[in-house]
Amino acid sequence: EAGVTQFPSHSVIEKGQTVTLRCDPISGHDNLYWYRRVMGKEIKFLLHFVKESKQDESGMPNNRFLAERTGGTYSTLKVQPAELEDSGVYFCASSPRTGNEKLFFGSGTQLSVL
Amino acid sequence: AQSVSQHNHHVILSEAASLELGCNYSYGGTVNLFWYVQYPGQHLQLLLKYFSGDPLVKGIKGFEAEFIKSKFSFNLRKPSVQWSDTAEYFCAGGNNDMRFGAGTRLTVKP
Numbered sequence: 467e468a469g470v471t472q473f474p475s476h477s478v479i480e481k482g483q484t485v486t487l488r489c490d491p492i493s494g495h496d497n498l499y500w501y502r503r504v505m506g507k508e509i510k511f512l513l514h515f516v517k518e519s520k521q522d523e524s525g526m527p528n529n530r531f532l533a534e535r536t537g538g539t540y541s542t543l544k545v546q547p548a549e550l551e552d553s554g555v556y557f558c559a560s561s562p563r564t565g566n567e568k569l570f571f572g573s574g575t576q577l578s579v580l
Numbered sequence: 581a582q583s584v585s586q587h588n589h590h591v592i593l594s595e596a597a598s599l600e601l602g603c604n605y606s607y608g609g610t611v612n613l614f615w616y617v618q619y620p621g622q623h624l625q626l627l628l629k630y631f632s633g634d635p636l637v638k639g640i641k642g643f644e645a646e647f648i649k650s651k652f653s654f655n656l657r658k659p660s661v662q663w664s665d666t667a668e669y670f671c672a673g674g675n676n677d678m679r680f681g682a683g684t685r686l687t688v689k690p
Contacts (some may be wrong), residue, residue: 469623499678506589509670509680522677543628557624557677569678571624 470571471557480580486544487575491560498541500533504554548579581605584673586681593661594689601656601684603671613654613673634635663690
């Protein structure tokens with residue numbers, strides 16, 4: 467069974483540019499989460515999809531971030547325009563059910579905004 | 581708002597030493613608590629979890645954690661660490677959405 471996959475693994479862009487991160491959850495997992503870790507700090511919750519619907523997007527930093535999950539399969543997280551403070555590792559995770567289920571994590575996308 | 585905090589940022593131990601990493605949570609309702617580990621170059625993976633029942637839970641690789649409701653704590657322990665336990669450890673918890681602590685980097689010297 468394939469795990470959670472994220473693309474790209476690394477992205478280096480200049481301030482003001484646009485970047486789109488992609489996450490493919492484990493097939494059949496309704497729940498998809500995005501997290502971000504800025505160097506040395508906590509893994510911060512960004513948002514949670516249940517199928518194609520946004521269950522909770524309270525962690526999204528601002529309106530430069532847009533997450534979508536069309537058709538309830540893969541998800542994209544777009545940052546436009548990127549700022550220096552957006553640098554960090556963006557993790558995607560999925561689970562079959564909400565609540566007390568363990569999360570399966572992707573390997574993350576390391577985003578560097580210069 | 582639900583949150584999870586970890587007390588230690590970096591812990592350095594010699595092999596065979598005992599380990600205890602602190603974790604506290606602050607949210608009400610159903611308490612679901614987890615410890616995740618990230619070995620160098622690998623994905624985050626689950627070490628152990630607590631939902632209800634016996635407050636002492638055992639996980640993989642000899643790790644255990646104890647849920648103490650009165651202290652809002654869920655500390656991770658291992659009686660004797662090995663070099664291969666070098667990794668970053670994250671406490672997490674939540675009702676519907678998982679919240680993570682800042683992580684504790686464990687270095688075990690051979």
